[in-house]
Each structure stands twice: as structure tokens, then as C-alpha cells.
Amino acid sequence: MTYEKVIPGIFKSRPNRFIAHVETAEGLEVCHVKNTGRCRELLVEGARVYLSESGNSARKTRFDLVAVEKGDLLINMDSQAPNKVAAEYMPDLLPGLTLLRPETKFGSSRFDFYAEASGEKWFVEVKGVTLERGGLTLFPDAPTLRGAKHLRELCGCIKEGYRACALFVVQMSGVRGFTPNFETDPEFAKALIEAGNSGVRLEAVDCFVTPESLSIRHKLPILLHFEKNLQQN
Structure with missing residues (x-):
């Protein structure tokens, strides 16, 4: 399976299980987290993450957070x-x-x-x-x-x-x-x-x-x- 229009970013915070704040080259983005689990060991401040553009103009969030780097590991965290x-x-x-x-x-x-x-x-x-x-x-x-x-x-x-x-x-x-x-x-x-x-x-x-x-x-x-x-x- 593949994602369209993926960009990197730096994880900043997760106000709730559905939303993350990520710093990108375009500025701070409010993103949808495609995993409602705790993911405490993954979503730590400063972690490099990857965002997929949803392409749905009706959505409140432009991007989905789909992957994160943990040391040498690249982990997909999309629950779907x-x-x-x-x-x-x-x-x-x-x-x-x-x-x-x-x-x-x-x-x-x-x-x-x-x-x-x-x-x-x-x-x-x-x-x-x-x-x-x-x-x-x-x-x-x-x-x-x-x-x-x-x-x-x-x-x-x-x-x-x-x-x-x-x-x-x-x-x-x-x-x-x-x-x-x-x-x-x-x-x-x-x-x-x-x-x-x-x-x-x-x-x-x-x-x-x-x-x-x-x-x-x-x-x-x-x-x-x-x-x-x-x-x-």
C-alpha cells in the first residue's frame, strides 16, 4: 500500500488521541493521528514523523500522521x-x-x-x-x-x-x-x-x-x- 504526497515533520505535542501538532517546512500543522493507541514511546517531542496529505478539502486537518522514526527504526503507525x-x-x-x-x-x-x-x-x-x-x-x-x-x-x-x-x-x-x-x-x-x-x-x-x-x-x-x-x- 502507498500514501500520496508525504512530507516530513517534527512532532511537538499530542493534545488528544486524535490530534498532533507537527512542525513542518510550511509551519506548524494540526494533524490527524491515524492511531488512537497510547504510542507514548513513539510520539515524543522532537521525533521525526511523516505526514500524508488527505486530499479531502472538507476535512479540518490537511494531513494524517502515518509514520515515525524511533532510533534506527522507521515505524508505520497507521492503524488502518x-x-x-x-x-x-x-x-x-x-x-x-x-x-x-x-x-x-x-x-x-x-x-x-x-x-x-x-x-x-x-x-x-x-x-x-x-x-x-x-x-x-x-x-x-x-x-x-x-x-x-x-x-x-x-x-x-x-x-x-x-x-x-x-x-x-x-x-x-x-x-x-x-x-x-x-x-x-x-x-x-x-x-x-x-x-x-x-x-x-x-x-x-x-x-x-x-x-x-x-x-x-x-x-x-x-x-x-x-x-x-x-x-x-
């Missing part, structure tokens, strides 16, 4: 981007893909994709990952009851004879793996381990990121015992 690149990646994830339908309800959840491939019926839930610590990426960056609920309902899909997949799209490259965030949300970590043990396919992929684009690169190791792996590395 993971589903877009996941749709592009789906033929590789599910060989023999014949049907892909977004936003499909099962039980009390609405999953990101329903797919049919090689005679199998799949529900796929996509999670974007922007949190990095020490070369590992983590999800979530804040407690998410909804995230754990989705994982448990993917287990319900398995019981009903469907195939199910939780796909974590890491919106950066240059990292060594993915792990659930045991410290911030132990309930989500527990649900992820239960899902894997119940037959839900767990996949994590990193992305090739530029200020103007995002595309899935390759699979990452998933570490389901975070503290142990930290000690070993």
Missing part, C-alpha cells in the same frame, strides 16, 4: 494499514485462495477476514504491532479486553469446524521476533497461548516501511514465553 497490507498478503498466507471477504461476523465477534482456500474455510483476525523493546515487538501496548475476546472466539471457530488465524502485522523491520505483552496485558497473553494450543494458527510478519509505503516482508518468530526469552537473549 495492517488490514490493507494483510489483504495484499492473503494469497501468500492462504495458498489456493478463492474467496476473501472483509469484516465478517461469527458469534458475537466481527473478524477482519473470512476466506476460502484449498477447500478450507478460514476466519482471520489482524492486529497491528507498533511497540518495540530491545529488538522484540509486543502486542498490545495497552490492556485490550476486545483482543482477548477475539482470540477466544477464534477458538470457537475451530470448534465449529472452521480454520482460524491470528495475524500480527509488525509495522517495522529490523526486529528479531514478536511476543505477547505479558506485563501490560497478561490476560491477552494467556488467551494467545490458549488459542495456539487450541489449533488457531498464529502468524507474525514484519514489514518493509518507507514514508510513502508499507508492504509485508517475511515471517517472524513468535515467542510465547517472554521472560524466558529475554534471559536467553
